[in-house]
Amino acid sequence: MDWPEARLTVLAVLAGGSKNGKALILASLAILLAHNTFIFRR
Numbered sequence: 785m786d787w788p789e790a791r792l793t794v795l796a797v798l799a800g801g802s803k804n805g806k807a808l809i810l811a812s813l814a815i816l817l818a819h820n821t822f823i824f825r826r
Contacts, residue, residue: 790812790815790819794813797809
């Protein structure tokens with residue numbers, strides 16, 4: 785997942801405010817953290 789895509793996903797969830805918004809945000813953050821860790825380990 786590219787950074788712009790990840791940011792747009794988070795923004796879309798925040799703007800949508802759907803019932804599963806919090807779960808999607810947590811999932812997105814988890815993906816970003818995993819992505820960062822993977823990059824830093826390189």
